Amino acid sequence: MARAYDVAGIEEKWQRRWAEDGTYQVENDDPRPPFYALCMYPYPSGPAHQGHVRNYTFGDLVVRHRTMRGNAVLSPIGFDSFGLPAENAAIRTGTHPRTFTDQRIAELKASLVRLGAVYDWRREVRSHDPAYIRWNQVIFERLLDAGLAYRANAPVNWCPGCQTVLANEQVLSDGTCERSGDPVERRDLEQWFLRITAYADELLAGLDDLDWPERVKTMQRNWIGRSEGAELDLAVVGRDGSDGRPPLALRVFTTRPDTIFGMTYAVLAPEHPLVDDVTTPAQRPVVDELRRLAAARSEIERTASAEGGAALEKRGAYTGTQVVNPFTGAEVPLFVADYVLMGYGTGAIMAVPAEDERDWAFAQAYGLPVVRTVRPPEGWDDEGRGAYTGAGEKINSGFLDGLEIATAKERAIEALEARGLGVRTVHYRLRDWLVSRQRYWGCPIPVIHCPKHGVVPVPLDQLPVLAPDDVAFEPTGKSPLASHEGFRRTTCPVCGGPAERETDTMDTFVDSSWYFLRFCDPFHEDMAFDPAAARHWMPVDQYIGGIEHAILHLLYARFFTRVLIDTGLAPGLGREPFQRLFTQGMIRMDGTKMSKSKGNLISPARYFESVGADGLRLFHLFVGPPADDFDWTEQTDQVIDGCGRFLDRLWRLLEAVGERGGERAPEHPFDPAASLALRRTTHRTVAQVSADLDRWSYNTAVAHCMELVNSAHKAMSSERAASTEALEEACDMLLLLLAPMAPHVTAELWERRHPDELALHLQAWPTADPGLVAEDTVTMVVQVNGKVRDRLEVDASIGEEEARSAALASPKVRAALGDAEPARVVVRPPKLVNVVL
């Protein structure tokens, strides 16, 4: 499309100016009130795609708007530059991951600059930078010292295609790898874990005060999964110690201690260490067979959904042993069953089929008895509805009979504790964070394994541990570092004897768990960041990113912030890193997410050429609510063109107003009423756009600016034209309001109008004159029986009586009333009168 101005030239000019002038560089001792605006730093995947454009358009708007509002705005950016794609490319093409990554960073960076997004580039952070690796490793060693990092043998998700372990979130619900699609296997490996569970309670409680989308908080609460209940011991029959063997009891966890009277059997997970001990010789074959089946059905499969959403068939085997119900003394059978998971609670349960659906299903399949301990509603059993988990009166429960469930739980726990049978406990669904990756392109875990001294941290003065470049990139299932003798072989820092380096690298989520702290002060060689600088900028006032990070990144970052405070690296810092979070909607195309891996990207480059960065930014702001997903369709290009047209109209408006003289011909003087009307519209727009930006309603902010441009065009060309002063005010306000949204063209137009003044983006955000915002006449709606019959222009300060008589005097209302007398007149001056018959 032919444009009204030189889009490319102007955009290039201002991008250069902002960089040369350091407009958005900010010092840590800046006296203005600090504001930390942050977009989640991107994985460098090459030139920006529309998702980036959307994200960084929102972020840039916040940065420029807050700056005009008088804040010192910290606007840093960096690159989450470790990760699998670079290494997979190395395996495929032989290009070193660093070469590959640096090139893609350069491409992404160029896109961000081309978009007109402004940052303090002096603060750029790259995860693969040795300086960053070093502090990552120092932090890891702090965790090690604090007992928050440990090694354990654990069943892990292994992807045979990617040849590495996967985090739980990288496994899809059908048990396949999200990257390669291969079925994920279970392997037992010695791995590094971070003890995030130590902070479970605090991470849960801290959510309450955060200004985050409610659904993100809900997702984190569910992920942490706090369950209150009790652990109790079930005595194993025949194992009371009288036969010389030590007494044996089975520890189970329950959230329903009130239902103990209804326990009719108990279950061990197939992996439970006591299974062998409690299995009688006669039952061994069936128990072994069950365990074999369970091992084949991985934990992934056992915890994930089955086809059609129904729970998996529950399979079990009787151990031949009985356990004792602690409240009734009854002896009940002990089973091994695959619906009980070793990874949660104690790996053993008391089963109460009457009040638990899973136990009910198992009891039905294995012919086990059911004892109700809560009275179900009338007709429940007649309808064959199975387990009843709702509220009700306790029955068949001895000392708990007649109580409500909550009270009964308390009494049951008190009884357990009084008799020494059990204790009140809390369990979490959250598990410790597995951070080992058998890959090359990540931060090396800085420890040495010594045959004599075990795990020894690499001394701080020897950090960073950097991976060598001359490795063979082959998918072997071990880190390429493991087969690099020069790297692996080393000496023990304690005894000097031969030792081996750890060859696993860290999960890249470690890198992103504290980068926002590094941004506060990346200038020091001798510290990760100056704690005073962190205290100055933190917490992030506005964090912006995708909903896909709702759980993991945001949870890990909250965890790390606490760990850095508690290990002395960030003394005095607030414990929550991100006070306000905004999650933007994703861009879809043909029903799926627009992404590189789906191959349905629409490159921003062509729009930079046609409507410019300004036009494309405006489109992303205008197209719909920022939090909503939007569908990219065939019509989208026309909407983008429309945004370009709007900027042309703005340009022409400014041109025309600039050329217009202060006086018109005497036969057509400026109309004072039209001038006042335009001034009112201008100031109302200032008020509306300011409010829109504060509540993330960018689409209506753009719409309000469009209305003002339309009004100004009309006010200039009509017979009853507004004064040049009124038009100039409208123009100035438009440029100020649009400055954060379409920064280049507005900066240029401002400079042409005000060559001797401060640049547009250094101007203060405008305020509306309240006297011009308030209306003096309003349209009063007159309804008869709730239907609009007339609209009257009335004084805004009209009183109730006056409004009533004006409404009743309306001929249209009189016609609608006919002969009838109004039964009631509802008057809401000055907006509405409703005459009710």
Place this chain on the structure above:
RNA sequence: GCCCGGAUGGCGGAAUCGGUAGACGCGGAGGCCUCAAAAGCCUUUGUCCGAGAGGGCAUGCGGGUUCGAGUCCCGCUCCGGGCACCA
């Protein structure tokens, strides 16, 4: 199965506190300008009845509360997302 969103013209969406439904834009129709086109400008555009004035119907479906409901309550349908044997 459970939890959370959402459904408004041909399309994206607006309606901030229960008070004019459809702002703004896209698309469509008609016109001006032009030798012609592009660009631009103007008018119009929920739907039905009506020549018109005007009126009826309209915010996924069915009820309810209210003088008044897109907005609140109850019950559904469909779409999207998250969780899913967590004891």
